[in-house]
Amino acid sequence: MDPTISNSRRGFFTGALLHREGRTQLKESIKxxxxxxxxxxxxxxxxxxxxxxxxxxxxxxxxxxxxxxxxxxxxxxxxxxxxxxxxxxxxxxxxxxxxxxxxxxxxxxDLGKVVISSSCYLKNSIICMSCIKSCPKSLIHLNHYRQLDINIKNCDGCGSCVSSCPAQALSVSA
Ligand code: SF4
Ligand code: SF4
Ligand code: SF4
CATH class of the missing domain: 3.30.70 (Alpha-Beta Plaits)
Incomplete structure (x- = not known):
């Protein structure tokens, strides 16, 4: 095989892989x-x-x-x-x-809104209420199904609840 062609094919595939990884890294580095x-x-x-x-x-x-x-x-x-x-x-x-x-x-x-992930203990049938008292606006409550009920409309994304969660289930999204 013509070594030029072989090198260019290898270069193409390597470039494609780097491109894909590069895209992911780029996405992370500009976020x-x-x-x-x-x-x-x-x-x-x-x-x-x-x-x-x-x-x-x-x-x-x-x-x-x-x-x-x-x-x-x-x-x-x-x-x-x-x-x-x-x-x-x-x-x-x-x-x-x-x-x-x-x-x-x-x-x-208004920094954004709080988001709860699936790692919340309550979603996994483990009793936890650590975040409830952490909100300065008292927006976090337990509902009848023993799940969190957050008054998202009034959440300003202050992040005060984030560190109260032992499951790292809370974050703020813009
Ligand atoms: S981000 Fe702030 S305002 Fe929103 S629920 Fe958490 S503590 Fe309350
Ligand atoms: S708590 Fe810190 S980040 Fe928030 S307004 Fe005050 S100085 Fe700025
Ligand atoms: S502190 Fe975390 S794990 Fe506990 S109820 Fe709140 S979000 Fe769920």
């Missing part, structure tokens, strides 16, 4: 890890955070602001991590951001 801190999504979209000293991170007394890592397309841009606390919408992050005077600040008190 935000979590929602933007309230009021800062326009700034984050402008990709101007990577050269900042992260004043928002320092200002957050709940320690829920993290920065996308260096190997992520959004590196340096802040996102909310609810693994230990929720956001109280105190506005300290936007108040301490040096860019707020240059970019019109949105008043965002």
């Amino acid at each position: 935000p890890i979590g929602p933007s801190p309230p009021g800062l999504s326009q700034i984050a979209d402008a990709h101007i955070c990577s050269s900042c000293d992260a004043y928002c991170v320092q200002a957050c007394d709940q320690s829920v602001i993290k920065r996308h890592p260096d190997n992520h397309d959004l590196h340096g841009i802040p996102y909310l991590d609810f693994s230990e606390n929720g956001c109280t919408f105190c506005s300290q992050c936007s108040t301490h951001c040096p860019e707020v005077e240059e970019i019109e600040l949105e008043s965002n008190h």
